[in-house]
Amino acid sequence: MNSVVAADYSIPANGDVTEVAPGVLWLRMPLPFDLDHMNLYLLDDIDGWVVVDCGLGNTDSQDVWERVATEFLNGKPIKKVIVTHAHIDHIGAAGWLCRRWNVPLWITAGELQTGQEYFHASEDSVAQLRAEKSRFLHRMGMSSEQSAGVVDLSSSIATLVQPLPVDQYEIQDGMKLEIGNRQWRVIVSEGHSVAHASLYCEALGVLISGDQVLPRISSNVSVRVDNPEGNPLLSWLHSLERMKELPEQTLVLPAHEYPFHGLRQRLSELDLEHRDMLTRIEQACTEPQTVMQLVAVIYRRKLSLFDQLLAGGECLAHLHYLLAEQRIRREEGSDGCLRFTR
Structure with missing residues (x-):
């Protein structure tokens, strides 16, 4: 309403x-x-x-x-x-x-x-930032192709x-x-x-x-x-x-x-x-899920690369809120991805 x-x-x-x-x-x-x-x-x-x-x-x-x-x-x-x-x-x-x-x-x-x-003042700082973003996105469950696309998109946006x-x-x-x-x-x-x-x-x-x-x-x-x-x-x-x-x-x-x-x-x-x-995400965590797996459950429409970034970041924000309230738990898999479950 x-x-x-x-x-x-x-x-x-x-x-x-x-x-x-x-x-x-x-x-x-x-x-x-x-x-x-x-x-x-x-x-x-x-x-x-x-x-x-x-x-x-x-x-x-x-x-x-x-x-x-x-x-x-x-x-x-x-x-x-x-x-x-x-x-x-x-x-x-x-x-x-x-x-x-x-x-x-x-x-x-x-x-x-x-x-x-x-x-950014140097190529080294740009490379470091790209690496940090790629790791952050990988931990959310993005594929290498997705994360590379998002990092490139972020760089192009900065030119504006x-x-x-x-x-x-x-x-x-x-x-x-x-x-x-x-x-x-x-x-x-x-x-x-x-x-x-x-x-x-x-x-x-x-x-x-x-x-x-x-x-x-x-x-x-x-x-x-x-x-x-x-x-x-x-x-x-x-x-x-x-x-x-x-x-x-x-x-x-x-x-x-x-x-x-x-x-x-x-x-x-x-x-x-x-x-x-928060309730919908908590209910979706019946078994361990990455952020991007939860995005697919919560946002039931085709998302552009930019929308995937926004949806992933927002989903993670809700997960962190639920973690702080001890309503879910988090574990890091051998693949380096974070997974959340009730």
Whole structure:
């Protein structure tokens, strides 16, 4: 069940903007993926604009930004770039934007570290990272062919991120940013990424939620190769609960799909969706299963290589949660693959 109420705004065409609150513009940025768009936001800062999220680091995104600057910003410059988190569709064009307008990047320390990992100084470090990813994927039960394809895909995805600017400012949980004579409070969440920053303006009753809360789908929550024993689902569920402190009538501006009302109910639905997934995965572990064997049971559709990576990482996140609760056990086979059973 989905009880959110879509806000009464027409979805802008790709590359266009619409005002969704006083001084808040919604920009629809095209993406060349199955999820074919993302939502970016521009905040009127009196003598300029603050950008929240950036799009991919490719010429298509740059062309959109140049058009937006010409047609919609009323001759005022971009003054600041804020990135909610370091996934490629959010941080990809950040370096280009910052250099284009000679402005700083505002980002949490955890996400900055993730963003810097798209760039490697030597061939040796690249080779080491590829080896670590291959081992991680093998332990999940991917074949050599699958893991090689995923590693190659990860490398190609990294090319969609522009080098980050030197001028950087750290944003932290609870920090209040003054933008256009209004205060926006930073809310840092873990689970979907290392330190995802959402922005809440009490005066406007608006939450720019990034990927933390979406109206129809759940953001991916995966175990990452740089933290192979992590429990991101536990962090994610705690983050959802914390956001219930915000008013129910809050206008939520997400990074995908459409603005909506019904925040607390949506947070509860997301929690229930993941707990239902925990039950289904636990029930599937009647005999030892690799992560990818469980993916085939849980996700009953044909998955692309990228979807296999997301599904595998998310399945592993749920398994780690179940391990922490001692509802399942794990063993490593002679083939180096991990297997889970009740």
